[in-house]
Amino acid sequence: MNKPNIVILGAGYGGIMTTVKLQKKLGVNDAHITLVNKHDYHYQTTWLHENAAGTLHQDRTRLPIKDVVDFSKINFVQDTVVSFNPDEKQVILENGQLDYDYLVVALGFEAATFGIPGLLENAFTINNINSARLIREHIEYNFAKYNNEAEKKQERLNIVVGGGGFTGIEFVGELANRVPELCKEYDIDRSQVRIINVEAAPTVLPGFDPALVEYAMNALEAKGVEFKVGAMLKECTPNSIIIEKDEKREEIPTNTTVWAAGVRANSLVEESGLEVNRGKVEVQADLRAPSHPEVFVVGDCALIMNEETGRPYPPTAQIAIQEAEVAAHNLAILAGGGSQLETFAYNDRGTVASLGHDDAIGVVFGDKKLFGWSASVMKKVIDNRYLLKLGGLGLLLKKGKFNFFG
Ligand code: FAD
Ligand code: NAD
Incomplete structure (x- = not known):
C-alpha cells in the first residue's frame, strides 16, 4: 500500500x-x-x-x-x-x-440511562458544549421565571443531580458556587434553593479514598448541597423525580434533573x-x-x-x-x-476532582492525598499540561487556567 x-x-x-x-x-x-x-x-x-x-x-x-x-x-x-x-x-x-x-x-x-423511565425525555446530560449550555440556560430561566409567577413553584428551584460519581460531584461543586450568584441576580433567598445529589451506592465516589470522600461531602454540605446516598433514581417526569431508599419511595418536585450516573x-x-x-x-x-x-x-x-x-x-x-x-x-x-x-x-x-474552582480532592504520585487549595492548583496544572501538550505555549496562554488563588 x-x-x-x-x-x-x-x-x-x-x-x-x-x-x-x-x-x-x-x-x-x-x-x-x-x-x-x-x-x-x-x-x-x-x-x-x-x-x-x-x-x-x-x-x-x-x-x-x-x-x-x-x-x-x-x-x-x-x-x-x-x-x-x-x-x-x-x-x-x-x-x-x-x-x-x-x-x-x-x-x-x-x-447510559439504563432504561430508567422518563430519563431520556426529561433529564439533562453533560455530554458536549450544546448539552452543557442548555443546562445553564435552563437553570437561569427557572430562576428568572420564579418571581414572575403568582404561584411560586418550588420545582423551579430544586436542582437534582443523579449520580455521585466524579461527574456528579464536580457538577454539584460548581453549582454550590453558582447558586448564590444566581440568587443575588434573581432576588431569591438562598435557603429556598435545593441542590440534591442522589447516589445509589452507600457513599458518593464509591471506591475512592474514604477520607477524601468525607472531606468532599463535608465541604459540599457546608455550601448547602444535600446528599441522598443509598438512593436509586427510579423515574424522571417533567416536574419531579422518584427515588427509592430502603424500599421507600420519595417524589421530589424538580424541573431540573441532570443525569450524571454513567456513560x-x-x-x-x-x-x-x-x-x-x-x-x-x-x-x-x-x-x-x-x-x-x-x-x-x-x-x-x-x-x-x-x-x-x-x-x-x-x-x-x-x-x-x-x-x-x-x-x-x-x-x-x-x-x-x-x-x-x-x-x-x-x-x-492519579485522579483529581474539583469541588468548585477553589477546592478539590485527589490522589496523585501513587498514594499522595491532596485536598483543598493544593488539590485545586493540581487540577489546574493537569488541565494546563494538556493544553501545552496539544498546542504549545500559545494555546496554554490563550486557554489555560491561572486563577490559582480562587
Ligand atoms: P470525547 O472527548 O468525548 O470526544 C469525542 C468527540 O467525537 C467529540 O469531539 C464529539 O463532538 C465527536 N463526535 C461524537 N459523535 C460524533 C459523530 N457522530 N460524528 C462526528 N463527531 C462525533 N477524565 C479525566 O481524565 N479527568 C477529568 O478531570 C475528567 N473530568 C470529566 C468531567 C466531566 C464533566 C465529564 C463528562 C467527563 C470527565 N472525564 C474526565 C472523562 C473524559 O472527559 C472522557 O473520558 C474523555 O472525554 C474521553 O475522550 P474521547 O476522545 O473518547 O471522547
Ligand atoms: P460513573 O459511572 O463513574 O459514576 C456514576 C455514579 O452514578 C455511580 O456512583 C453509580 O453508583 C451512580 N448511579 C448509577 N445509577 C444510579 C441511579 N439509578 N441512581 C443513583 N445513582 C446511580 O460516571 P461519571 O461520574 O459520569 O464518570 C464517567 C467517567 O469519567 C469515569 O471514568 C470517571 O472516572 C471519569 N471522570 C473523571 C473525573 C476526574 O478525574 N476528575 C471527573 C468526571 C468524570
Missing part, C-alpha cells in the same frame, strides 16, 4: 491527540490523513460541568480545530458520522462517505458490527480491534482490562490521551511499511 488513507473519527481527547501526533510524524507524501468531527472546534469534556453550571463560559472550553491541526497536512471534514462499516472499510457521513485503509475510532461517550461508548461502535464487550471494543495491546487489524479504537470507545483488578480501566481523558500517542505511533509505523507495533501500558497519574 503506498500512501495509505488514514481516517480519524472524532476530535475529542483521543482523536485530536492522535491527529496532532500524526501530523508531526508523517508528511503529506507518507499518508493521506482525514479528521472528521461534528463541529469545527475541539472541546475539553473535562470542563463541561463548569459550562453547565455557568461558572465558565463555553468559549473557554472549546477551541478551533484549525488552531492545533495543520490543515495543509490534514484534510479536516466537518460532518457527522452516521455509521462505519469495518468489513467494507467505509464511513458514512451525513453529507458524504469516506473510504479508508486505516481507521481510528475516537467518537467518545454518550449517557457508555458512542452507540455507533456497537452498531458497526465490531465485536464489543459492554458496548466497547476490547482492543489488543497495540490498540487495534481484534477482528479488524486496520481499525484502531481509542478513548471511551475502547476497553482495556486492568490485569491487577480484573476490571476495565475507567474511561478518562487521561487514558484517552495516552492511547492516542500509541495509536499515532503505530499508525506511523504501518504507514511506513513496518509491522513492529508498540504495546499500550497505562501510566496511572
Whole structure:
C-alpha cells in the first residue's frame, strides 16, 4: 500500500491527540490523513460541568480545530458520522462517505440511562458544549421565571443531580458556587434553593479514598448541597423525580434533573458490527480491534482490562490521551511499511476532582492525598499540561487556567 488513507473519527481527547501526533510524524507524501468531527472546534469534556453550571463560559472550553491541526497536512471534514462499516472499510457521513485503509475510532461517550423511565425525555446530560449550555440556560430561566409567577413553584428551584460519581460531584461543586450568584441576580433567598445529589451506592465516589470522600461531602454540605446516598433514581417526569431508599419511595418536585450516573461508548461502535464487550471494543495491546487489524479504537470507545483488578480501566481523558500517542505511533509505523507495533501500558497519574474552582480532592504520585487549595492548583496544572501538550505555549496562554488563588 503506498500512501495509505488514514481516517480519524472524532476530535475529542483521543482523536485530536492522535491527529496532532500524526501530523508531526508523517508528511503529506507518507499518508493521506482525514479528521472528521461534528463541529469545527475541539472541546475539553473535562470542563463541561463548569459550562453547565455557568461558572465558565463555553468559549473557554472549546477551541478551533484549525488552531492545533495543520490543515495543509490534514484534510479536516466537518460532518457527522452516521455509521462505519469495518468489513467494507467505509464511513458514512451525513453529507458524504469516506473510504479508508486505516481507521481510528475516537467518537467518545454518550449517557447510559439504563432504561430508567422518563430519563431520556426529561433529564439533562453533560455530554458536549450544546448539552452543557442548555443546562445553564435552563437553570437561569427557572430562576428568572420564579418571581414572575403568582404561584411560586418550588420545582423551579430544586436542582437534582443523579449520580455521585466524579461527574456528579464536580457538577454539584460548581453549582454550590453558582447558586448564590444566581440568587443575588434573581432576588431569591438562598435557603429556598435545593441542590440534591442522589447516589445509589452507600457513599458518593464509591471506591475512592474514604477520607477524601468525607472531606468532599463535608465541604459540599457546608455550601448547602444535600446528599441522598443509598438512593436509586427510579423515574424522571417533567416536574419531579422518584427515588427509592430502603424500599421507600420519595417524589421530589424538580424541573431540573441532570443525569450524571454513567456513560457508555458512542452507540455507533456497537452498531458497526465490531465485536464489543459492554458496548466497547476490547482492543489488543497495540490498540487495534481484534477482528479488524486496520481499525484502531481509542478513548471511551475502547476497553482495556486492568490485569491487577480484573476490571476495565475507567474511561478518562487521561487514558484517552495516552492511547492516542500509541495509536499515532503505530499508525506511523504501518504507514511506513513496518509491522513492529508498540504495546499500550497505562501510566496511572492519579485522579483529581474539583469541588468548585477553589477546592478539590485527589490522589496523585501513587498514594499522595491532596485536598483543598493544593488539590485545586493540581487540577489546574493537569488541565494546563494538556493544553501545552496539544498546542504549545500559545494555546496554554490563550486557554489555560491561572486563577490559582480562587
Ligand atoms: P470525547 O472527548 O468525548 O470526544 C469525542 C468527540 O467525537 C467529540 O469531539 C464529539 O463532538 C465527536 N463526535 C461524537 N459523535 C460524533 C459523530 N457522530 N460524528 C462526528 N463527531 C462525533 N477524565 C479525566 O481524565 N479527568 C477529568 O478531570 C475528567 N473530568 C470529566 C468531567 C466531566 C464533566 C465529564 C463528562 C467527563 C470527565 N472525564 C474526565 C472523562 C473524559 O472527559 C472522557 O473520558 C474523555 O472525554 C474521553 O475522550 P474521547 O476522545 O473518547 O471522547
Ligand atoms: P460513573 O459511572 O463513574 O459514576 C456514576 C455514579 O452514578 C455511580 O456512583 C453509580 O453508583 C451512580 N448511579 C448509577 N445509577 C444510579 C441511579 N439509578 N441512581 C443513583 N445513582 C446511580 O460516571 P461519571 O461520574 O459520569 O464518570 C464517567 C467517567 O469519567 C469515569 O471514568 C470517571 O472516572 C471519569 N471522570 C473523571 C473525573 C476526574 O478525574 N476528575 C471527573 C468526571 C468524570
